[in-house]
Every structure is written in C-alpha cells, then in structure tokens.
Amino acid sequence: MSAPQQRRIIFQHIDEPGYTPDIDCYLRHGGYEILRRAVTRPPGELRDEVKQSGLRGRGGAGFPAGVKWSLVDRKSGKPIYLIVNADESEPGTFKDRYIIHQDPHQLIEGTMISCFANDVKQAYIYIRGEMPHGARLLERAIAEARAKNFVGPNILGTGYSCEIYVHRGAGAYICGEETGLIESLEGKRANPRIKPPYFPAVLGLYQCPTIVNNVETLCHVRHIIDMGGVEYAKIGTPNNTGTRIFGVSGHVQRPGTYEYECGKITLGQLLYDVCGGPLPGRKLKAVIPGGSSAKVLRFGEKFTLKNKDGSTRELAMEDIPLDFDTLAACGTMGGSGGLIVMDDSVNMVEALANINAFYSHESCGQCTPCREGSLWMKKITSRMVHGNARREDAALLKGVADQIPGRTICAMGEGCSWPTQSFLAKFGEEFEAYHETKKNRPADALPLI
C-alpha cells in the first residue's frame, strides 16, 4: 500500500515559492481574518471549540490543549500569562524552526486567538538562543502586526489589549521543560519546579496562572477556530485529531518535514514510501520515533496490542500508525514528532553513547538520580566505545537507568533513562558483545562519539 497524500494545514505555505514572512504576504493569503472573527465571539466559546477539537499538544507530552486551558485558575484575580514554547531543543525535532522562519504570522495569529480566548494580556515567545534570525523575524512580525492593530492596545477596536514579546534562551536544553522555561523567563537558572504545587496553570510565571504551549499547537488553534472544533476533530483519528508534522532525520533517502493526518500514515509508509527508504546498499535497523528521549523501535519487532473488546492483535513495527495512542501502546511515544532513523551501519552502543553525552550535558543538576545517573550512563557507554568496557558494564548500565525514572523533579529523568533502557532491551546483544564488535569494526567507521 502506498502512502496517503500529505495534508498540509500548518505547513500549507512552507517552502512555497514566492511566499515571504512579511505581513503583506500573509494578508494576501487571508491572514488575520480568523483573529478578526474570533474577537467578536465570547472567549469561553473559543475555548470550547479547542476542547471539542481534541487537539493534543505537539511539544512532547501530547496533553489535550483544551483540558490544559480549562485548568487555568481564572478566579485568582492575578493576570494570566501565555508562553509560546519555541525552545525546540529535543534532539531530532526541527519543525517549529520552519514555522518561525517562513510563516511567523501564522504563529502570531494563533497566539493572539489563544490569548483572547484565555483573557491573557501578556504573552512571551521563548525562542532558543541558537535561532537569532528567527528571533529577529518574530520581532519584526510582531511590530508589523502591532502597526495593523492585531497586537497591542485595543485590538481591532474591541477594547481588548495584549502584548507579545520575544525572549531568547541561551543554549540550555532544559529551558524546553515548561517550568524550567518559566524559571528562565524569570531571569534565573532553568531549574524545573516541583509539581505539585507549581502547576503552571495555577502557579506559573511570577506565581500567576500561566499557559505554556508549543509553537505548532498554537498554530493549530488558528485552524480550529477557522473550521470549528467539531470539523477539526474529523481530521486524523479519534483521540488523535488533526495533522502532525513529522521531522525525519538520519539514514533515509529523503529526510525532511512531512505533514499528515494523525494516525493515517504508518511508520513503514513514512520511512519507505515518503522518505525513500534506506540509502543504497543499506537496511533500516532502528528508529527513535518522537525525539531522542522516546524509546527506540527495532525493525522486525512485533507488538501484541489489546483491542477494545479485550481480544489482542499483532502489529508489525512498520505497520504502526503514527498517532499518540498506538505508539504509547507499543511502549514508546509520538513525542515531538521527530523521527531519527538508523541503518545497519550503525553500532547501537555508539549511538547510545552519543545520546547519553547529550543528556549528561543538559541535566540541570537539581536531582541526584538525573545528574549522577545521566553522567554514569555517559561514562559507561563511552568507555565501552573506547574499548575499556568491563564484563559487568551492560548490567551496571541497566541498573543505573532503572534507578532514575519516577525519582526526579521533571520528566527529563524519564527522558534520559528511556534511551538506555530501550537500547539495552532491544539491542542487548550488541552491548554484551561489545568487545568483539569493536574489534571487528573498520577503522574508518563513522564516529558517533
């Protein structure tokens, strides 16, 4: 079965010849018409549309956006803040970059609709420090939108006012975690906060109720308000509505970004039919399906899944539909939509050593299991790679990884241990036999660490 057609809603104009990031181009393409209509409606109604749409967050956890918004404390009398998470820091993720650089007004319109719906008077876009051009583009776009009265005081004559500012990070991955992001925006180290009590919806930025949503999530809001929540929910599959942008990187013929209805394309269709399959002479070996902290899948793997009526079915790895729920049932996650593909040239110990070097560099250091665990996972895997493995190292590695999840302040504890746990579970023989594989490897093999 060949792959279905892309359904480009968020990426409609990305890479379109002649489409430019300025407001005139955006207005020529119907830009800000949806905001114009939205501000004539009661905010509660807009929130209901988002709830009915079933939209799930595109930043990583897949939490329903409408539910997140309904948790906001609207009675505290404190201002409500909205933060656009444009940190895009999870390895393998590179979708928000294109929205920011090529269609910044789509993000600003989605953000302003979300602000109006939630009675937000001040929004911040937290963009990673390594996107200086993106930050300047967003600043220019906001200034253009302000000049046309879509942002700022008395928006479109409604009496509603809202400002947006761009805030640049400075190279720390943990700023992507929403409470770390809030600390960073307050001018501190990005040490995530403990939940409870610090749920952003209640005690967020400056201890005020705060909404943190991913760039892509907020762009979807624009289209939900355009077509209506019920109509939007017909896109994709039940409980996995709308489209998703998949960013494919690594060992395929055509890496890149592709937008499909959620759950309407399988892993095999995406990697073979859309991305052209492996490079000449190679075979696909493994894929990490949702950013580098998602658990790895092995080609040839089969899963036994429960049906609703209690019976079971078998699913081959290539036939997994790319949605949130099936990937979770297969023990991994859709995460940020970034797929990292590895072919049979890759030594899994080296790949894991690369990932572990990332997480140990990025732990904020507050929790002992994450700080020490990520460091030891890195030390063990890199001594394996450099030929100093000890006989008990694979077992030791598993022991360290198993002691982290559930014992930390933020989800990075899970995120840093899942790669090690899953690589060991699925490619354990490579770790056990590492001395041999190392000896047999050609001297000119590509270094990963």
Add this chain to the structure above:
Amino acid sequence: MNLKPETLLRIDEAITHYPVKRSATLPLLHLIQEDIGHIPDEAIEWVAAKLELQPINVYEVVTFYPMFKRKPIGRRHIKVCRTLSCALMGGYKVCDTFKKEFGVELDEVTPDGGTTIEFVECLASCGTAPVVMIDDDLHENVTPEKARELAAQIKAGTAVRK
C-alpha cells in the same frame, strides 16, 4: 566596560518588557555579549546593579547557560552540531575538518584571535544534517569539502580585517 549608546538604549527598552526587572537578565546579557563579545566580571556587576539584584544572581545565570562566555572568544564563532542526527551524517568528521583547518582544539581561540570552534548540542535542523552555525548563520548539509570551503572563506575574511 564601554557599551555603545545603542546597546544602552536597547537595554532600557528590554527592561520595559517585563513586570519584574529580574526577567531582563538574559536579554541584557545577550545585548552586552553582542556588544563586547563576552561577559566579564564588571558586566555581571553592572547588570546586577541595573536590575537591582545581587551579583551572585547574575553570576549563577551566566554560568548556567552555555551561550554566555566568561572569556573572549574568536571574532568568528563556528558551532558544529554534535548530536545524533548530525553525527549519523558525519558531524564528527566535519568538526575534525574545522579543527585541522584552523589548527586549534575545541573552545580555543586561533592565535590571530580570529576564530573559535565549538561542538554544540542539537541545533534543531536535524533534517539537513550535518549542520554548522557560523556566527548567526546556519549552514546545512555540510560535508568535509564544504567545511574546508567555509574555513577558507573565514580565513580570507580575517586576513582582510588585519
């Protein structure tokens, strides 16, 4: 510390973006580093005074975020992505090529003060791996040959400045 008048204006403007002054710490550090190249002790004290904080509050921020540099680095800054997607496509070879071309180790400054090479984590452009940032600009699908060309351009530029 001599900040340009334009930097000072932008600093005052940045502070107005936040209801709490401390939030302007990162923006101020960015503006100062763009102006003078790094964050010396006096910049930490200056920002603390400006935002009515203790110097330690600013110091702990400067030391947490990898982009802030405590010492001068080269005028040209090469950041090669080290993370998995780039490594799978040859990122380590690209990094080695740059090191050889300039004859320096990571994080050093070339003897002419011109260039620093850094091996950084994922730059969010994994689909066009391997990627390299040179100053503010992203370069995609960088092969060792392309790295040599980029190095040659940088060296030519540095020679012109001298």
